[in-house]
Amino acid sequence: MEQGFVGRTGELDRLRARLEEARGGRGGLVLVVGEPGIGKTRLARELARRAGEAGVPVGWGRASDAEGSPPYWVFRQLARSLDRPFPTGDTGGSAEARFAAFEAFADSLREAAAPHGLLAVLDDVQWADAASLALLVHLARDLDRAPVLLVVTYRDTETTGREALTAALAALAREPVLTRIRLAGLSEAEVVEQLGRGGVSADLATLVSRRSGGNPFFVTELARLAGTAGDALPDGVVDTVRARLARLSEPCRALVATAAVLG
Incomplete structure (x- = not known):
């Protein structure tokens, strides 16, 4: 039963405002948080639909809890959706090589954003592997100078025992580009x-x-x-x-x- 998009007016307005800021050159990171089924993905899809109508490129990646999913899976999906390469060759090497690979991926996102900005959605990040979370933190630290809006959804009911996730969230909380949107039930x-x-x-x-x-x-x-x-x-x-x-x-x-x- 699909009745279309209802409610979330304030949340959608905040997201659209952050997207406009990103298109102007000041990127940002928005964490959309809530329990399963509360509408995190639906809200992100509505933003993506409106961004597409405005000519903004949209990329999408979804983390997986399936056994055997490779490192950086959510970012591999994001890169694929944008028809961009993912630097798989050096991400598992030395710290220096990994840093260079992370920077190469950040540059690739900036290229995808020109000239209309970029909306990149990372869905269900509560399931992301530690390597993906490290890349997310790295990207967040330079978003204020990139025309990119990263929208990340995760279930705050499923953080217990996920040390890499809680460490990443703590690191992201210190970044000035961060906005947090917590979804409650519909009225x-x-x-x-x-x-x-x-x-x-x-x-x-x-x-x-x-x-x-x-x-x-x-x-x-x-x-x-x-x-x-x-x-x-x-x-x-x-x-x-x-x-x-x-x-x-x-x-x-x-x-x-x-x-x-x-x-």
Whole structure:
């Protein structure tokens, strides 16, 4: 059920303003943060759509949690989307060689940005490898002199135990080019608007809003129950909840199970 882009007006305005600054020569880094399903990727896609309409080149890379994914995977994808080479030859060598390779990639992004600026999106960076995170930090340190806007999305619920990620986030927090956007659930009015486009009544949309907390993924999945019998949750919601519970310790899962029984 796709009802189009709803809400996030303030967040989108901030992103568009940063993109205009980048096109003017002062690049930046925006971290878009939130729980799974909250709309981070959707917001980045909407920005990318509008950037493309304005003639701004757009590159996209997505980190992977799959075993065997190579180092720098998110940046390899970004380079491929921009039809640019990735300097694989020296990134695994000495510190000096790696620094030179990082600089070569930064130069390549600046070339891709001429003359209209560049929007580069790195999605799901909570899964990025340590090498990719090191390159991200390196790029951020020189963005203020590049016509490039880097938009990075990550799940702040999945940082525990990811030492390279937490170290990179700490390093990025010290950079003046950084803007952080934390997404919360859609408002009740926004959920009513979103589901109303799909023919869902305002009363049911209000109920979905309250049950979902405005999380767009849960909103869409729960709305699929409209017109069906029973209170069973959609498979997509069940699978997502199971995945989240699987990351908890055994005592935490036992506590959640007890609360569910009592609740």
